[in-house]
Amino acid sequence: MQTDFLVIGSGIAGLTYALKTARFFPDKKVTVITKTQADETNTKYAQGGIAGVWDEDRDSYEKHIEDTLIAGDGLCNKDIVEIVVKEGPERIKEIISYGAEFDKDEKGAYSLGKEGGHSENRILHHKDVTGQEMERALLAELSQVPNIELVNHCFVVDILTQHHLGFLVTKSTTDITCYGVYVLNLHTHKIEKILSKITLLATGGCGQAYRTTTNPKIATGDGIAMVYRAKGRIENMEFIQFHPTALYEPGTSPSFLITEAVRGDGGILRNKNGDAFMEQYDSRKDLAPRDIVARAIDSEMKKTGTEHVYLDCRHMDKEKFIHHFPNIYEKCLSIGIDVMQQMIPVAPAAHYSCGGIKTDEWGRTSILHLYACGECASTGLHGANRLASNSLLEAMVFGHRCFLDSSKAVENIRWNDAIPDWKTTGTTDPREMILITQSLKELQQIMSDYVGIVRTDVRLERAMKRLDLLFAETEELYRTTKVSPQLSELRNLITVGYLIVKGAQFRKESRGLHYNTDHQAKSSLLQNIIL
Known part of the structure; x- marks a missing residue:
């Protein structure tokens, strides 16, 4: 296949990106490929x-910029923060024009929520399924554009470069x-070649590297791993955001997210004794940034010997709660x-990767003709910790900027x-799928036990040694058996795990989402860890 x-x-x-590009170039072909159904994305679960x-x-823009910089703990690129905050409202207006509906109050004005780290009410929402509503509107708009081909059940194996x-x-x-990609067609079970002039990676996050995550099964860090194998630049992978409040259901994956907006509307975190504890950790209490709240919950669980805390909503208005949070x-x-x-x-559950494929202000990666945006990219917006509800904003702003530059x-x-x-x-068909499934369980346990909310040098060293063994075993399996989605995802997750651990080992300080008890003081030298 060839596509523009x-x-x-x-x-x-x-x-x-696809929508804007196809409308700007009605005579060119835009191909969107996804490894499952088109609507099965991280966006859907926001x-x-x-x-x-x-x-x-x-x-004001100044307040939103300041909130983002504070949450990012000194590592945000201020120029990028200003771009996203100032261009964001126009992108929101665009998706509203596509038909996306956000909740309004009784007077017909948009109902603006408040979440951790925000100084003002500025969160537009559609009940508690905002991402799903935005995805719906975009897919409906996309269906009206004839030069977009949407290909489901197509798994990207690798980026094509001079290496090939x-x-x-x-x-x-x-x-x-970048000249395109090799893909595994899940209908024919054959690997096919797609040549492209411009390639955009919007492959989402890597939450499945952890045992407990809010991310769907597809979030296996594919784009990040492929760029690293192609010798592209990756940065800040040590900053994995754990959402403080995932519903505690042992053995359930992915974990059901209890949105931060519940705390924005008055929900209170309590320990097993019923005590509200956040005031002991931060003056902003339950609306402190996510890294602080997640560490506070982790601390309370360790103090009381429990596997969860509680979110108290009993004092909240029932009618309003059901209206805003029906799901x-x-x-x-x-x-x-x-x-x-x-x-x-x-x-807490693994939720968002603040690092990823290093890009510039136009979404360009270190590989020519290859762009990246969304969670797989590290644009400089989030720094050491993402401010709540900035992710969908960043995705739209950089989808637009990638379009402007690539056009x-x-x-x-x-x-x-x-x-x-x-x-x-x-190559042969794999004889024992347990070799793949068991290695995935081992990876998730290693990452959860040694590279979670709180880290130490010893834990990181132990994680790296075990990942080295998993890597060697999986590469041998990759060389001797036919490629499958399960094997490719395992391979990608091991690569992502390595990048997270290596970044964490290089960062000799505690900052934002990276908290190492052997290096608690922040260093005066701020730097991005580029791998």
Whole structure:
């Protein structure tokens, strides 16, 4: 297959880019590929909302910028923060024009929520399924554009570069170029070649590296791992955000998210004794930034020897709660919890990768003709910790900026027909799937036990040694058996795990989401860890 623009991933970042590009170039082909259904994305599971300066009488760009910088703990790129905050409202207006509906008050004005780390009410939301509503609106708009081809059940295996032409490519190579991708067609079970002029990675996060995560099964860090294998630049992978309040259901994966907006509306965290504890950790109490709240919960669980704390909503107005959080209310009822009578058991779960594929202000990666946006990218917005509800905003702003930049470049790019087809000679079908499934369990246990909310040098060293063994075993399996989605995802997650641990070992301080008890003081030298 040949296509002018190739988009890998169908979340809000990828769809924003595809829609704008296809409408700007009605005579060019835009191909969007996804490894499951088009709407099965991290976007779909975003509950809380999208942050943006909407009420300019009370709010301002300066306040949103300052809140983002404070949450990022000194590592945000201020120029990028200003770009996203100032361009964000226009992108929100666009998705509203596509038909996305956000909740309004009785006067018809948008109902703006408040979440941890925000100084003002600026979160637009659609009940507690904001991401799902935005995804719906984008897919509906996309269906009206004839030059977009949406390909489901297509798993990307690797990015095509000079390496596939026999050239030696290293991290010091200055002109690494992306020519497209190899994909595993899940209908034919064959690996096919897609050549593209411009490729955009919008592959989402990597929460499945952990045993407990709010991310769907598809969040296996594919884009990050592929770029690293292609010798592209990755940064700040040590900053994995744990959402403080996932519903505690042992053995359930992914974990059901209890959005931060519940605390924004008055929910109170309590320990097993019923004591509200957040005032002991931060003056902002339950609305402190996520890294602080997650560490506070972790501390309380260790003090009391429990596996969860509680979120108390019993004092909240029932009618308002059900109106704003209908899915949370129904989910809790389904497991026997009436939130108006009982407290909700919650515990932190891996939620968001603040690092990823290093990009510039236009979404360009270190590999030519390859762009990245959304959670897989590290744009400089989040720094050491993401401010709540900034992720959907970033995805739309950078989807737009990637479109602006790539639309200028595409006319001077030609397909590279010299890329060879995938060779499967000498490989066999895997005889024992347990070799893959058990390695995945081992990886998730290693990451959860040694590279979680609180880290030490010894834990990180132990994690690296075990990952080295898993890597060697999995690479041997990859060389001797036919490629499958399960094997590719395991391989990608091991790579992501390595990047998280290596970044954590390099960072000799505690900052934001990286908390190492052997290096508690922040250093005066701020730096991004680039791998």
